[in-house]
Amino acid sequence: MYLAPTKTLVIPVHPSTFGHDTQKLVVNIHEFPSSVNSSSSSSSKEKKKIAYIFSHSNGFHKEAFHPLMRQLIAYLRTLQEYNSTDITFISWDARNHGDSARLNDGTFLESYRWSDNAMDVKQIIDELGLNEKYDQFVGIGHSFGATSMLLCEFFYPNSFTGLCVIEPVLSSFMIPEKIRQQFPVLSSRKRRDEWLNREECKQNLLKKEFFKLLHPDVLELYVNYGIYDTEKGTVKLKCPREQEFHIFNVSQYESYIAHRSLQILKIPVHFVYALGSSFCSPEEAGTVVNENKKKITIDFVEGTHMVPNEAPDLIIPQIKKTIDRINDKPSHDVDDGSKSKL
Template sequence: MNALKITSHIIPASSIRRLYGNNGGQLLIAVNSYDPIEGPGFEKETSCEKTTIIFAAANGFHKEIYEPVINGLNEKRERWNGGTMWALDGSNQGDSAVANQDILPDSYNWSDLSRDILQVIDYFNIKGPIVGVGHSLGGCAILMAEILRPGTFSSLVAIDPVLYPYKSKEFAISSFQLALKRKDTWQNRDAAKESFLKHNFFKSWDPEVLNIHIKYGLRDLPSGEVTLKCPKIQEHYTFTHDSDTLIETFQRLHEIQCPVLFITGKKSTTINPLDLALFKASRCKHGDLIILDTGHLVVMEKPKETGMSITGSDLSRVIFYTFSLQFLLTFENKPIAKEILYFICRQQSKESCEKNSSVCDGIIRNAIYEEGNNEKGKNKQIMESKL
């Protein structure tokens, strides 16, 4: 097994942000670096620069949650010319939350995580090809980081990122209720694990990931008990205090020039997960989509498959285009269906589009009809040119 040297760092958070520490305090960011250790099969010299990967986690979790994925990627590092991997905790998550516990503001802005991702790159002077990987909150943040500073990343992997074309009260309310109802203190780590396993939320987790969460997601209290590193009130603030960044990121996906891989779970509880995932991919100039047999917590449920997806293994892919065309037949939102169709036709060969022309034509006719007579000629011309 290829070994990794893990180093923990505490660095200043970005000085450019929407929210600062209480009373002017300097927020800090906890970062782990994962450096490959020389051993059999390790090539120190290479004709091209090593690829760096930066990971950002979901709300309520921590950088170490990616370690099974990181270990899998390290084992296959020859496939992606792997160099150092990095993972960070947002300012109110994981070890960052512990470091900032006395100055955390009573609010949260998702774009600050994007700026802190860029801060990690700047602080450690990371050069060469950089791949950004983010899950949920982290997925939205990694996309916005590239929007804020175009050209930072050579490619992006957004794992069921939380971003919508409209404000989603349903998501915010359900997530808010989950966060505040969650038990957050236990007698010890064994008691915490026993409690976790009683809830469906954790039953689908990979056992290794759950053990990592028990080890790194909790901290010791002076009383001898353990509690969550991310306070549940901070998890609540993150869910409910910033919907603008989610919407802005969605609306600006077309600005991203580098390839973007979206990974989503077909059983995800985010709103309309499959059609929304297709729509997100369709808005990127170089978008692709993989659907795994998971819920929203893709990284926790299928770490091996997540890593395989990042490195391009076909084993975790679905027959995307066939699925998409069949799915579009029952898709009621015709303007969105049209956008997805554009994406499919950009990716497929001309022959494949012609083969599915009857399906495409039906969707196009419905889309034109729904959008009204004033735009009919214009849309028809555009869609025909796309095909």
């Protein structure tokens, strides 16, 4: 269930953003070295390094990706092509989520937007030297995290070797304010965020259809790592409900910019949408390919908007398709012209 990190870093948020002088990001590094003996002269020539960074959805946290990460590393180790590859996973909490939120408690800003989260992705890339130290660097994002990765790639082309974006929040037009205020996601401002203990929290969440659909391990991780013990003896959400509401409430411009940016993508990007998504219908989602047929592919899977937290096993083949596109595998039906660094 829980995937223990090799190390945990605390780094500043991006220096271009408001809050740069006080706010921090908690970043976990998970290292999976190759079993190939690097001291061998023949093997050292072949040994490669690949990194994956995972960016979570609004209201969740880095540990929610652990079941997917566990399945992904197990799968990659079954592939002969990865026998001599050192693999690193990077997971992190957005500044108002998870452990980052606990560090930044009392410093949250109304000015914070999705673009700031995108810049924080860039901050992690630069702080960890992910472009310089690895032969490939792949982004895997969900919802808010996926859109942020697209924005980062728009701001800084070739930040990634490739992207697998799951249910990114995109908009091809500006939505009137009166309509936006009717969106169900904005009810997060009124959600319950404090309980007597973790067991009460879990039982309360299981009364809601949204949480019933989560993979059991993801729900356990949410209860154990998405909430914290208060000084009063209760437990409370690490991501304040006001901040979850704020993220939804300020999505307008960035979701539009991210959609517009698809036309100028320079790297392979594989979109994954769920057939039961409440954010985007399959018909609407399918149109993203038309924005850039050379670089974009798309697949649909069973589930809802929260599919990577509901059925992680369905996402593994989608990540493999992303890898195949990066590696320009001839078996793929889209020739995007990209060549692998591996």
